[in-house]
Amino acid sequence: MASEEPAGQLRLVDLTKRFGPTGRRFGPTSRRSASSGSGVTAVDGLDLSVPAGSFFALLGPSGCGKTTTLRMVAGLEEPTSGRVLLGGEDITGLRPYRRPVNTVFQSYALFPHLDVFENVAFGLRRRGVPDVAGQVRRMLALVQLDGYDRQRPTRLSGGQQQRVALARALVNRPRVLLLDEPLGALDLALRRRMQLELQRIQTEVGITFVHVTHDQEEAMTLADTVAVMNAGRIEQLGPPAELYEFPATAFVANFLGRSNLLAGTVRGRGGDDVLVEAYGRRFSVPVARSRTLGAPVLLGVRPEKVRLVGAVEQVPDGHQWLDGTVGDAVYLGVSTQYLVRTGQGVELSVFAAADGEAPRIPVGSAVVAHWHPRHAFLLAGTDTDTGTGIDTGTGTGIGGAASAGAGSVEATRS
Ligand SMILES: Nc1ncnc2c1ncn2[C@@H]1O[C@H](COP(=O)(O)OP(=O)(O)O)[C@@H](O)[C@H]1O
Numbered sequence: 001m002a003s004e005e006p007a008g009q010l011r012l013v014d015l016t017k018r019f020g021p022t023g024r025r026f027g028p029t030s031r032r033s034a035s036s037g038s039g040v041t042a043v044d045g046l047d048l049s050v051p052a053g054s055f056f057a058l059l060g061p062s063g064c065g066k067t068t069t070l071r072m073v074a075g076l077e078e079p080t081s082g083r084v085l086l087g088g089e090d091i092t093g094l095r096p097y098r099r100p101v102n103t104v105f106q107s108y109a110l111f112p113h114l115d116v117f118e119n120v121a122f123g124l125r126r127r128g129v130p131d132v133a134g135q136v137r138r139m140l141a142l143v144q145l146d147g148y149d150r151q152r153p154t155r156l157s158g159g160q161q162q163r164v165a166l167a168r169a170l171v172n173r174p175r176v177l178l179l180d181e182p183l184g185a186l187d188l189a190l191r192r193r194m195q196l197e198l199q200r201i202q203t204e205v206g207i208t209f210v211h212v213t214h215d216q217e218e219a220m221t222l223a224d225t226v227a228v229m230n231a232g233r234i235e236q237l238g239p240p241a242e243l244y245e246f247p248a249t250a251f252v253a254n255f256l257g258r259s260n261l262l263a264g265t266v267r268g269r270g271g272d273d274v275l276v277e278a279y280g281r282r283f284s285v286p287v288a289r290s291r292t293l294g295a296p297v298l299l300g301v302r303p304e305k306v307r308l309v310g311a312v313e314q315v316p317d318g319h320q321w322l323d324g325t326v327g328d329a330v331y332l333g334v335s336t337q338y339l340v341r342t343g344q345g346v347e348l349s350v351f352a353a354a355d356g357e358a359p360r361i362p363v364g365s366a367v368v369a370h371w372h373p374r375h376a377f378l379l380a381g382t383d384t385d386t387g388t389g390i391d392t393g394t395g396t397g398i399g400g401a402a403s404a405g406a407g408s409v410e411a412t413r414s
């Protein structure tokens, strides 16, 4: 099949997987489906394009469909509908062993009765490839396990076993390497080291890596492109910095770091700004930082972009502010996390870097929280956001705020 696309380019087109109520179950029986009566939609019309040679991370909470997606790419799970394309070629119907794809699992799945060399050699021997020894030794060198050839995997540490699993997959020269939470079983320090190793190896072999994780820091450390997945769909895809600085949805804003999200209403345009009313105050957000110009919105600002001062007079020109009281202060060494209860009924999270300059602010202090509009972002909201608060699980919930009323005050210093 002739194709314009590079061999390692992976495309998922409208990929869907529904597990029926009678569907066969894998894994631990404690797994619960979202709606067991009519089955569960694990992957929901997923469209995704993974550039050849990229280090791509699929990031999302447990149960959002990451493993199911990988299994459909590997051919271990049959899609309910949709297609899997590799290098422009439709591989949806191919048997797993016919696909130029290998998978590394969290559970290594090494052969305990074979030594390290034979574990890595396994795929080559099965295919009757010549010069097994040369290729295996090059792979063991790549993962820095030279000299371990004759060890049994059970004698190795977790990190070493994961390297064997990597070598065993890479020796087959797949066009795409799938990694399903491969570092999940390692302790934090080892995980950091293996993240650097994975990056080095990917750069050396140049193969497309699709790395699944629920750890946002790991995804941001490793990947040049991150896709944030939620409930079987991709919410946003892009370079880590872009996702962090300008999230597209409330879910992304709170899954990648944390965000303050103020429920408000758009009141019009002023030059290059969108004017927003929230909690009886006026705010503005640059049009270029707005995902919507519609009415109900969420005005977002990251906790580290908010500063605290003692009085409104100290708020820099052009900044916007809310005043309140410090309700909680958590000292974390590199920063202090404050919770500010504003007079408007909103709670704001504020991270103050421990730069040795700013004094710590005692709980109970009256403060003014301020930020520059260019650090804010605007997301589409729903009518229920205003007044009821939102709770995306990991972030700061905005609770019990009154809806915007008449006589709103200008919240910008000028
Ligand atoms: N074989 C299966 N049968 C029924 N439901 C399944 C099966 N595999 C996964 N699921 C369900 O599909 C959803 C997505 O699972 P999974 O892809 O494992 O998520 P993740 O890897 O992101 O944690 C979950 O609700 C899970 O319970």
Ligand SMILES: [Mg+2]
Binding pocket: 066, 067, 068
């Ligand atoms: Mg999984």
